[in-house]
Amino acid sequence: MPQGYALREGVDVVGRMPGERRPTLGEVVAGLSRYLAPHEARSSVIRMVCFDILIANADRHPSNWGIVWHSEGAAVMAPWYDHGSAFGSGLDPLRVGRYLMQGLDRFDTGFRYEIAVSPRRGRAKLRELLEALLAMDGFLAGFQDLVGRLTDSVIRALVESVVDREHIMTPERWRLAVDILRRRRDGILGGAGGGFDGAA
Numbered sequence: 001m002p003q004g005y006a007l008r009e010g011v012d013v014v015g016r017m018p019g020e021r022r023p024t025l026g027e028v029v030a031g032l033s034r035y036l037a038p039h040e041a042r043s044s045v046i047r048m049v050c051f052d053i054l055i056a057n058a059d060r061h062p063s064n065w066g067i068v069w070h071s072e073g074a075a076v077m078a079p080w081y082d083h084g085s086a087f088g089s090g091l092d093p094l095r096v097g098r099y100l101m102q103g104l105d106r107f108d109t110g111f112r113y114e115i116a117v118s119p120r121r122g123r124a125k126l127r128e129l130l131e132a133l134l135a136m137d138g139f140l141a142g143f144q145d146l147v148g149r150l151t152d153s154v155i156r157a158l159v160e161s162v163v164d165r166e167h168i169m170t171p172e173r174w175r176l177a178v179d180i181l182r183r184r185r186d187g188i189l190g191g192a193g194g195g196f197d198g199a200a
Contacts (some may be wrong), residue, residue: 007078008035008069010062022116022123023062025049025132035067035075044077046133049115050143051080053129054184056107059085061114087177089168096172104183130188147188155181 014023014031023031025045032041052060064082069075088096088107099107112123117132124132150158159177162169169177 004072005068005070007066008075009066010064013067014062021119022114024116024118025136028115032067032077035069036077040077042136046136046143048077048080049113049129049133050188052086052113053126053188054147054181055083055086056088056111056180056184057083057086058111058113058123064114087173087180089173091176093170093172096170096176100172100175100179104179107180108183108187126187144189147185150181150185152182155185 010023010028010031013035014027029038029041029045032044035041036044048060048065052058059082065080066078067075068078084090088099091099108126111126113126113129114123116122117124117128121128155178159174159181162177
């Protein structure tokens with residue numbers, strides 16, 4: 001980190017939640033708006049959540065995002081980090097094989113995001129998360145245009161470009177990552193949750 005700059009994690013940005021509940025999308029935007037312009041805070045959250053949906057990363061708790069802040073007051077959203085749960089990386093080999101054989105309906109049904117859509121709800125489900133994003137400002141339509149460029153060959157190239165330093169990516173896990181990206185692409189292009197009928 002350059003001199004004078006520091007990472008301020010989301011837990012400091014949003015503050016402590018009552019009863020240590022998960023922050024909502026609105027609370028994350030409000031917390032970021034203390035450091036960023038409101039439109040920048042809003043679009044930063046939407047982009048981050050859309051990216052997590054695409055790579056099936058549910059683990060975006062307040063210590064897994066933040067801002068880079070300067071002592072003189074300048075701040076930017078920190079580059080996204082800690083995607084350790086993406087693409088079902090924590091699944092045991094038997095479940096990986098089951099999803100490859102039976103499809104990803106149950107995988108999507110089990111998706112629970114660490115940012116809530118309302119204070120009265122827990123971890124957000126996939127469909128309600130997409131619906132909440134669309135209601136925020138229609139940014140999802142632009143995201144759909146970008147996702148539409150993810151052809152099957154682009155998806156394969158992206159997955160093959162991942163550096164596997166821990167040597168955990170078996171051929172089956174590579175295939176699952178490709179299948180997840182295809183599934184998320186097709187679901188997002190299907191509209192706000194409409195392409196995730198099994199993820200209610």
